[in-house]
Amino acid sequence: DAGVTQSPTHLIKTRGQQVTLRCSPKSGHDTVSWYQQALGQGPQFIFQYYEEEERQRGNFPDRFSGHQFPNYSSELNVNALLLGDSALYLCASSYGTVQETQYFGPGTRLLVL
Amino acid sequence: AQKITQTQPGMFVQEKEAVTLDCTYDTSDPSYGLFWYKQPSSGEMIFLIYQGSYDQQNATEGRYSLNFQKARKSANLVISASQLGDSAMYFCAMREKTGGTSYGKLTFGQGTILTVHP
Numbered sequence: 529d530a531g532v533t534q535s536p537t538h539l540i541k542t543r544g545q546q547v548t549l550r551c552s553p554k555s556g557h558d559t560v561s562w563y564q565q566a567l568g569q570g571p572q573f574i575f576q577y578y579e580e581e582e583r584q585r586g587n588f589p590d591r592f593s594g595h596q597f598p599n600y601s602s603e604l605n606v607n608a609l610l611l612g613d614s615a616l617y618l619c620a621s622s623y624g625t626v627q628e629t630q631y632f633g634p635g636t637r638l639l640v641l
Numbered sequence: 642a643q644k645i646t647q648t649q650p651g652m653f654v655q656e657k658e659a660v661t662l663d664c665t666y667d668t669s670d671p672s673y674g675l676f677w678y679k680q681p682s683s684g685e686m687i688f689l690i691y692q693g694s695y696d697q698q699n700a701t702e703g704r705y706s707l708n709f710q711k712a713r714k715s716a717n718l719v720i721s722a723s724q725l726g727d728s729a730m731y732f733c734a735m736r737e738k739t740g741g742t743s744y745g746k747l748t749f750g751q752g753t754i755l756t757v758h759p
Binding site: 559561563569570571572573576584586616618620622628629630631632633634635637 | 645676678683684685686687688691732734745746747748749750751752
């Protein structure tokens with residue numbers, strides 16, 4: 529049973545560039561949440577996708593956008609990258625009802641120079 | 642105000658001993674969930690244990706148990722018989738309603754680094 533997968537594992541970008549991160553949920557899951565984890569901090573909720581729509585959003589600027597595809601996989605896009613966007617980006621998947629546990633992928637480490 | 646507070650930046654324990662990691666939370670929502678995740682240096686967040694606010698008994702999962710004291714708003718993780726592989730960052734997280742609805746957003750604490758000595 530495949531768990532949550534994310535790609536790429538590492539990424540280096542320069543300020544002002546755009547980046548796309550990808551996530552495939554655990555088999556049977558239909559909900560994808562994205563989190564940003566700065567070094568030494570706990571993860572911060574970015575947004576959650578369900579049925580191809582953004583269901584809930586955290587306190588992140590519009591530079592952060594996402595998408596969910598019919599196969600439940602998801603993308604996180606960040607435009608106009610800032611140095612402060614350097615972080616570990618974690619994707620978590622769950623099934624339908626909000627009471628279900630979220631399972632995380634290995635993350636994508638983004639470094640903005 | 643911090644929603645989730647983990648006051649122990651680092652903890653040390655001898656192999657085979659038990660250790661308690663502290664977590665206090667703040668919410669006015671009567672229906673919420675509390676989670677503990679383990680994050681090794683590789684970065685992946687590994688789910689350990691869950692406690693619902695209405696659960697009558699403390700949750701247990703193998704060597705992990707959750708000491709849930711609702712009136713004190715604490716949800717401490719107890720790891721019994723520590724192993725070297727338990728060395729990692731541990732996060733407490735809460736799921737609660739926002740504006741009357743709940744879509745599963747997790748709010749995390751700052752984490753506690755656990756080091757297990759042989």
